[in-house]
Amino acid sequence: MSAEPTAAQPWPLWEVFVRASRGLSHVHVGSLHAPDEELAVRNARDLYTRRGEGVSIWVVRSDAITASDPDAKDAFFTSPEGKNFRHATYYTAAEGVKHL
Helix, strand or coil: CCCCCCCCCCCCEEEEEEECCCCCCCEEEEEEECCCHHHHHHHHHHHHCCCCCCCEEEEEEHHHCCCCCHHHHHHHHCCCCCCHHHCHHHCCCCCCCCCC
């Protein structure tokens, strides 16, 4: 693949995730275009961690991500009928148990 983007072959889009410090989760901070993963990491470092905000960077090609549809969130995340036991509100504290 050529390093220079063209109208027919633009550079791929990469999603960038940065971890601020050890023990924390990576957080999505933005996107960028780059010809390969090595330059995507370098460009992400220069763009999103200029002031030493991170200890780790992940880059993922956008076309490799599969996501749920935000418009279908109600149907996708609603528990099926009859499965209320999956939620903590289904359970009640037993009488006489003092430590719950």
